Amino acid sequence: MPSKFNFPKISNFIVYIHEFDKFDESGNQKCRNHNCMKSVCKPFRKYCSKKCSIQFTKWYNANFYWRNIRNQVLKRDNYTCQICGIVLHRKKRFNKPLKNWLECDHIIPKSYYYHLGYQFDTLDNKVKTILEFIHNGNNLRTLCYKCHKNLSANVVSDRSKLLNPYDDTN
Ligand SMILES: [Zn+2]
Ligand SMILES: [Zn+2]
Secondary structure, three states: OOOHHHOOOOOOOOOOHHHHOEEOOOOOEEOOOOOOOOEOOOOOOOOOOHHHHHHHHHHHHHHHOHHHHHHHHHHHOOOEOOOOOOEOOHHHHHOHHHOOOEEEEEOOOHHHHOOOOOOOOOHHHHHHHHHHHHOOHHHEEEEEHHHHHHHHHHHHHHHHHHHOOOOOOO
16 A cells, blocks of 8 residues: 555646657657657658548547546536436536536546556556546546535545545545
8 A cells, every 4th residue: 555655646637749749869750649650741740641640639639638538428428417317408517606517527536546556657657547547437427516516525535535544635
């Protein structure tokens, strides 16, 4: 069990698109797409071809933009709070005076990535952590604002105790 002293706290689990940039030994830019070792080719500054550009951008947008992930989860759950069952059209999310909109909740809090064996240091580890845990649909659910707020106040501390009874920092 890792102690709280070596528990790296991360506020934003973000992998920026430029983190995928790669270069050869001479410093020339290679195509950003996975497993593509070709050099970049005009008119593209980051890719070797239109195919790689489209393929990579599609993959990145679908997996790393939180807004897209959240919208997928809300749609999957039919815009229904998974605790109280209220159904809200997505437009109502912006009806803030009613505090009546839907949010996307991490069932196991993001901060517990470390306890689950994930790391957020190298690019490979970041990608793995995001795809398998942070943006994994199995760990995400739709909640209304009120249920999400109550949960944050009460249940998160209980869940964290389940995962690490020795960690009192959360
Ligand atoms: Zn390429
Ligand atoms: Zn609710």
